[in-house]
Amino acid sequence: MAGDTEIQVHWIQKIVEKELEIREIDLFTLKSFFLRYYHTIPCTLTLTHPSSDDENKPDFREIDFGSPVSPSQTPRSTSSSSSGSIYTKRSGEISEYSIENSPIATRSLRSPTNSKPAMILYPAGNICPSGILKTDMATNRRTKSDVLGYGTVNYGHGNIVRGGGGASKPTGGVVMKEAAKKAAMSLDPEVVRRAGNEQYKRSNYAEALRLYDRAIVLCPCNAAYRSNRAAALTALRRLDEAAEECEEALRLDTNYGRAHQHLASLYLRLGQVENAKKHLFCQRQQPNPFELQQLQSVEKHISKCSNARRIGDWKSVLMEIHAAIDAGADSSPQLFMCRVEALLKMHQIDEAVSSLSNIPKTESLLKSSSQEKFFGMISEAYFYFVGAQVDMATGRFESAVTAAEEASLIDPRSIEVGVLVADMKIVARARARGNDLYNSERFTEACSAYDEGLRRDPSNSVLYCNRAACFFKLRQWDRSIQDCNRALQIQPRYTKALLRRAASNYELGKWGEAVKDYETLRRMLPDNNDISQALFHAHVALKKSRGEEVSNLTFGGEVESISCLEQLRSTISLPGVFVVYFAIGSYLQCKQTSPFVNTLCNRYPSISFLKMDIEERPEVASVENIIVIPTFKIYKNGRQVKELVFPSHDLLEHSVRHYSF
Template identity: 55%
Template structure:
């Protein structure tokens, strides 16, 4: 291959493209274009390589450059139409499909019509405030071909936010933000009355504020206001975000100064502006906890958990408030959820253990033998086994063999359960080292698990799944 022949470089690039080596193809096309910058076909091929690398905005510009060189270049029109469909640019896609030579691709035309139909329905649903329909139609438009439309992803994020699906909304708006929208669309493009780029920041601000990222929310809405200063929705949201951020900042200052009543008022002012803010509810719950207003603290935690059911800070505060009110069963239930969400958090594990102790004590159960944490205890004789299984509380016996593959596979999980459920006694019997115990318990297959509660066997499982084993431990351990 001659380094000075652009056609040879282009052909070499084509070979790499066909192999899926898009970076190498791009490098070769760049070398060819350095020698012959007005080669429309090479520009088109470079666009194809950029598409392979998911750099769609750059691919649009490359196609446009190819058409500047050769306005009748049909393949560039076709490729540009396909790009605009993916980006959700309906009018641009239609324009280039109509210019494709010798005739428009009927499959692409059908795809465009389907995207346009769902896009229009999405806009109508947003105007009506029908967020379920916004979600459905944005998903349909994306599935139909507009898979790289920042605006549709933002609409999807806004719908998810309005439906209180905050984690999913965060994923959607983050995906929209990663798309280089500004490089592939004119700055005055409109969407639902917004300048398009302002809409992206507008939605981002809402999601950030709901998730407690107040500084990011302020930054996003400031950008939206700069881009689209006359938009009433942007202005309203700008005022709201600023007000809520100020309330949160003031509340934090007052809380840190020990002025818990005043902090409650400050957080309450923020909630008047944004009544679905989990962080403000949780912060006010912390104030009320400090003020020994346990019921009100629980109420605020409940509101936060309505907004985001797995919000760990709210679960922690509610569990602690239940404990202060000696509502131990509810406290233990919250700590159980937290142990799943935060399995390596030793403070949560210890709080869970103490709540279990209190619950058992309130029921008149013996707790003197309970200890926090520990390891799986090895049983080596019948007397030790009988003593262990006669204790009050729950004991889980793992009958195993060191040479057995299934036992080796599940043993680390048993160690995890020992940490996760510190109030349960976990023991193991190696059937080869303690055959008398295995015979007495009629254990013929390993791994076998037996659960004893207050000296009575309540469950036996042979080769259980991890899910069944943990379910059983949790069921009998509370």
């Protein structure tokens, strides 16, 4: 019982010293208070095992509230019965054990009979650990009041301003920055390391990394410093560098358990299951149950993914990839690259290409993982293997062959890579030969060349589209449409295939089908004048086939200026759709709107655009009842159908599109 009391008094004194450090209150006063009332705090010291997230944090050895221990303290070994883990503490480590519910660090004061934190009673006027001033009890009033500081100065947690007057000396971020600068100039690596730990606790990972770098310069053979640097790199999501730093820590101390744990966690996130196993089960280290469960789950999903890939079940491949990522392999470049491959095989080429930008970046491959196998081939070779397929699917044939050959150099024993190289060389040669024959107007022979490439790569949309061009030149428009359909099944937004199918339908007199394709193309390429003109002629042909009047329809081009009211009336009385733009050239709103009207004129050639400057013809404003500038009126076959007053660009285009072909 006496021993428990000594422990309680010791920790109360620690709390007192920290409160003094933060709030600048008289040490003797606070110590007297806590020693008087400490018997109301039924607490004992409880050591708790860390969560799995703590494994990637710097190694804090200190038991004091968030302040690093001096290097003179003796290292000791501590074990937790909850998991069986054995940790060896070293100089410079950050302890994985903590005392909860402190505003400074993750420490715990718990009741011996209840798992809930014990309630602490404070007399009025006392400063609580949360920094809140309790005022609901009887209090001895001071002659000079204490108030919480406020204003433009950055204060520390619970800072006190005496007398409610001017602000006290700031104790928050400004002081920490100054302390970090001062520590960085120190020649004592422990001082620098402690400053790095403080920055890490405050999530200033870049600054913590800088300080750890300085500590390593001063003491390059300290494994704990390397481990701390790895924790900062992990927080900055530079996982490959963090793993290299852990390997360097193990080179300095092969028995450093903390570095093994860090590496196991990092390799698990990188999807390298075998490497993670080596470090999770190293020496006498008992694996963390949570990390062991994560590893088993990731291994299971990667295995299922590999089996599904082997039989070509790409939907299941995608499902297992997402499951493995959710299980913990959230930074595995190989899994993300496998997702790209699955999307390619499912003919989702645009999504596959965009997914390339989401692959976790790694500056270099680790020595220990450079020969790691993934789906039976070396990991680095797999990147080139998938990249070659992306290049081939998007028409970059030469780049595809180069990437495939690079994969073969990295993993010459892979049968899958060898087959890919052979196929891509044949496809690239067939495409090059077909293009040469097409340019020589030997279209039948060009078709045969493209046939050879398609036998090796039956999902190549580029070869289908090229062969469709040959059939078009041979006036075999039905066969051209068939090849365009195959290409669009693989790549739905393939503009060249849409253009050739539209042109083939036009030649066959299928005006409605041609209009659909041209309208799709106009949405994809709204400012392409050639597409707009082709759409206009397809609309005219469609109207003719229906017996509608088309004699006065002309392809647009420019906004026509109207000089008088009589010219306006005679023009809008003609058949067709006219958009009349009432403006004043000197007005800012009109200067901003006019370029967009010109764009609409090119975008919707079936509509005629007219412009009337009412500053030059004010009588027109009175006759047409124009009050707000700019105003738009839409006429169809001589009758006004819509009026828009100062419309937004979106509303104006929506209305124009509605009355276009």
